[in-house]
Amino acid sequence: MEQLVAAILTMVAGVLVCAAYFWGTNLILDRIFPSKGKFGAVASRNLRIANSIRPWLFLAPALLALTLYLVYPVAQSVWLSLHDRGGQNFVGISNYQWMVNDGEFRQSIFNNFLWLLVVPALSTFFGLIIAALTDRIWWGNIAKTLIFMPMAISFVGAAVIWKFIYDYRAAGTEQIGLLNAIVVAFGGEPQAWITLPFWNNFFLMAILVWIQTGFAMVILSAALRGIPEETIEAAVIDGANGWQIFFKIMVPQIWGTIAVVWTTITILVLKVFDIVLAMTNGQWQSQVLANLMFDWMFRGGGDFGRGASIAVVIMVLVIPIMIWNIRNAAKEAGGR
Amino acid sequence: MTGLLLKDIRKSYGAVDVIHGINLDIKQGEFVVFVGPSGCGKSTLLRMIAGLEEITGGDMFIDGERVNDVPPSKRGIAMVFQSYALYPHMTVYDNMAFGMRIARESKEEIDRRVRAAAEMLQLTQYLDRLPKALSGGQRQRVAIGRAICRNPKVFLFDEPLSNLDAALRVATRIEIAKLSERMSDTTMIYVTHDQVEAMTLADRIVVLSAGHIEQVGAPLELYERPANLFVARFIGSPAMNVIPATITAAGAQTTVTLVRGKSVTLDIPTEASENGRKASFGVRPEDLEVTESEDFLFEGTVSIVEALGEVTLLYIEGLVEGEPIIAKMPGIPRVGRGDKVRFTADKAKLHLFDAEGRSYRA
Numbered sequence: 001m002e003q004l005v006a007a008i009l010t011m012v013a014g015v016l017v018c019a020a021y022f023w024g025t026n027l028i029l030d031r032i033f034p035s036k037g038k039f040g041a042v043a044s045r046n047l048r049i050a051n052s053i054r055p056w057l058f059l060a061p062a063l064l065a066l067t068l069y070l071v072y073p074v075a076q077s078v079w080l081s082l083h084d085r086g087g088q089n090f091v092g093i094s095n096y097q098w099m100v101n102d103g104e105f106r107q108s109i110f111n112n113f114l115w116l117l118v119v120p121a122l123s124t125f126f127g128l129i130i131a132a133l134t135d136r137i138w139w140g141n142i143a144k145t146l147i148f149m150p151m152a153i154s155f156v157g158a159a160v161i162w163k164f165i166y167d168y169r170a171a172g173t174e175q176i177g178l179l180n181a182i183v184v185a186f187g188g189e190p191q192a193w194i195t196l197p198f199w200n201n202f203f204l205m206a207i208l209v210w211i212q213t214g215f216a217m218v219i220l221s222a223a224l225r226g227i228p229e230e231t232i233e234a235a236v237i238d239g240a241n242g243w244q245i246f247f248k249i250m251v252p253q254i255w256g257t258i259a260v261v262w263t264t265i266t267i268l269v270l271k272v273f274d275i276v277l278a279m280t281n282g283q284w285q286s287q288v289l290a291n292l293m294f295d296w297m298f299r300g301g302g303d304f305g306r307g308a309s310i311a312v313v314i315m316v317l318v319i320p321i322m323i324w325n326i327r328n329a330a331k332e333a334g335g336r
Numbered sequence: 337m338t339g340l341l342l343k344d345i346r347k348s349y350g351a352v353d354v355i356h357g358i359n360l361d362i363k364q365g366e367f368v369v370f371v372g373p374s375g376c377g378k379s380t381l382l383r384m385i386a387g388l389e390e391i392t393g394g395d396m397f398i399d400g401e402r403v404n405d406v407p408p409s410k411r412g413i414a415m416v417f418q419s420y421a422l423y424p425h426m427t428v429y430d431n432m433a434f435g436m437r438i439a440r441e442s443k444e445e446i447d448r449r450v451r452a453a454a455e456m457l458q459l460t461q462y463l464d465r466l467p468k469a470l471s472g473g474q475r476q477r478v479a480i481g482r483a484i485c486r487n488p489k490v491f492l493f494d495e496p497l498s499n500l501d502a503a504l505r506v507a508t509r510i511e512i513a514k515l516s517e518r519m520s521d522t523t524m525i526y527v528t529h530d531q532v533e534a535m536t537l538a539d540r541i542v543v544l545s546a547g548h549i550e551q552v553g554a555p556l557e558l559y560e561r562p563a564n565l566f567v568a569r570f571i572g573s574p575a576m577n578v579i580p581a582t583i584t585a586a587g588a589q590t591t592v593t594l595v596r597g598k599s600v601t602l603d604i605p606t607e608a609s610e611n612g613r614k615a616s617f618g619v620r621p622e623d624l625e626v627t628e629s630e631d632f633l634f635e636g637t638v639s640i641v642e643a644l645g646e647v648t649l650l651y652i653e654g655l656v657e658g659e660p661i662i663a664k665m666p667g668i669p670r671v672g673r674g675d676k677v678r679f680t681a682d683k684a685k686l687h688l689f690d691a692e693g694r695s696y697r698a
Contacts, residue, residue: 230421238435239409
């Protein structure tokens with residue numbers, strides 16, 4: 001109860017402080033450069049100066065927050081990555097040299113690459129198919145709601161749910177894992193799914209696909225509805241069948257949106273952490289970059305240098321996709 | 337051989353009937369225009385012919401074959417949409433070739449037909465462009481070209497000029513007229529709410545209202561001899577003046593008394609039983625003439641003068657409450673606001689409709 005009151009007070013105070021800031025700074029600006037009550041050249045000069053300063057008053061808090069929470073940490077990470085485990089002594093690029101030769105890092109890069117290939121492709125594909133199919137049936141909206149729901153679950157929560165699906169009990173005993181229960185029901189041997197090297201990657205990926213399909217579906221469904229009905233009717237008159245209309249008329253028209261969805265999920269996948277941490281913690285050769293970074297940074301006494309260098313690698317991988325994604329989204333928005 | 341035959345065609349959405357039994361026989365090569373106010377069902381009817389809307393009742397024949405259950409692509413039709421409906425991701429060439437590629441025509445045949453259509457529509461230099469790099473008029477020409485490539489028996493146009501600006505509309509209209517001359521074996525059906533398009537393009541006009549056919553006929557026939565009040569008012573701009581009247585002497589010639597007491601004798605025969613009935617007297621704005629003589633149709637005060645140069649519109653108050661009579665005078669007449677003016681008209685150009693709105697002219 002006490003916490004609730006404190007939280008509400010903080011929120012109210014925050015909003016009030018914001019309002020006071022915008023109101024106050026603008027008031028001061030108008031006091032320093034008054035345009036009312038002055039005449040001719042003075043008024044217009046003051047108005048011009050005030051108007052060129054005013055946007056910065058509104059931008060200032062955001063710029064400050066960006067510097068504090070984005071620019072500074074990036075610079076600090078790069079700086080740390082060039083120092084030893086305590087961040088005391090400059091070591092040059094030796095952290096990066098270590099990285100290239102480290103087996104676990106290579107494993108992580110390989111696994112991340114697998115994730116990158118599979119998850120965005122499957123999520124977008126399923127999202128597109130479901131969006132197209134649910135648009136035509138009366139219970140489509142109910143289906144969409146159900147498919148979208150995993151989006152509301154945190155990755156760790158999702159991992160817990162899927163742990164039950166992959167759960168393993170020794171052969172002969174009652175299987176409480178859904179997958180093993182099915183396998184046994186069909187006469188197979190129960191498996192400890194998440195401990196099978198290489199394949200366990202795909203079992204973890206399934207969780208993220210399960211979550212992200214809803215996201216892809218919602219965005220693509222909106223895009224599909226934006227396709228002009230007449231182009232589809234024209235294709236019907238031209239004799240195209242359902243498949244041809246979908247792949248030759250509809251999909252090309254939403255190609256830009258598909259690319260944005262794909263890259264958005266790609267960026268998410270590069271940063272994947274929670275699912276791996278909760279399911280395997282990188283054991284059985286399922287390590288990924290973000291979890292490896294976490295391991296080096298905070299576990300076993302912590303090696304800030306190596307952790308930061310892995311973080312820098314992740315950032316460098318994400319940036320180009322990010323830029324491309326933003327450009328694409330801007331083109332998509334501007335092209336209409 | 338008939339181009340297109342509609343027998344008692346009906347359409348309902350659930351319990352709502354929108355087309356109430358249309359019968360129409362369109363000959364091969366004919367240019368037929370459907371006109372009517374918005375919501376009259378003209379576009380729905382066109383889409384039923386195209387196969388984009390299901391036919392609820394009745395039979396439709398294209399080239400003698402019943403097509404009710406034939407898919408659009410097999411009906412031998414091609415359609416030009418109001419919004420062009422070009423495939424935005426394909427070049428002009430691919431837009432026109434798409435239908436033939438689906439039909440697995442040979443490459444040479446596709447190329448020959450696309451180039452022929454492009455040549456006809458002056459699109460050859462744009463074949464590699466995407467639709468977004470074309471102007472509105474060019475886009476509509478591509479849409480027409482795509483339709484030509486289908487080699488249709490029946491060509492359908494759904495308000496193809498509505499998205500173009502005024503100048504382009506005239507140019508494209510003339511182009512469509514030329515096209516129909518060149519493709520004289522192809523039946524054309526054209527939906528519009530613009531009567532200028534209807535009058536200039538059509539061999540026959542079908543006037544529709546609320547899912548019924550009001551009248552079918554050649555453009556001038558509809559103008560000169562409208563079968564009912566709806567057509568009389570719909571064709572012609574400004575609309576025909578309609579004045580309530582009572583028949584006072586039926587016979588070989590009919591005398592009616594207009595609302596404000598003036599009697600007029602028309603060369604229209606009526607049955608003796610019509611004596612004393614309510615009727616509507618109609619005269620087109622352009623048929624009215626100013627007169628000084630005592631033998632006038634009606635008299636009124638000019639409330640508004642709209643001088644357009646070539647013609648001048650006079651709004652005359654004092655005859656029908658709240659509904660001014662409009663007179664269209666050639667040139668710039670010497671009539672000012674507030675003048676009391678007498679009008680007369682050629683007897684052959686007067687119209688008389690019964691209480692249900694049907695014309696007394698047989």
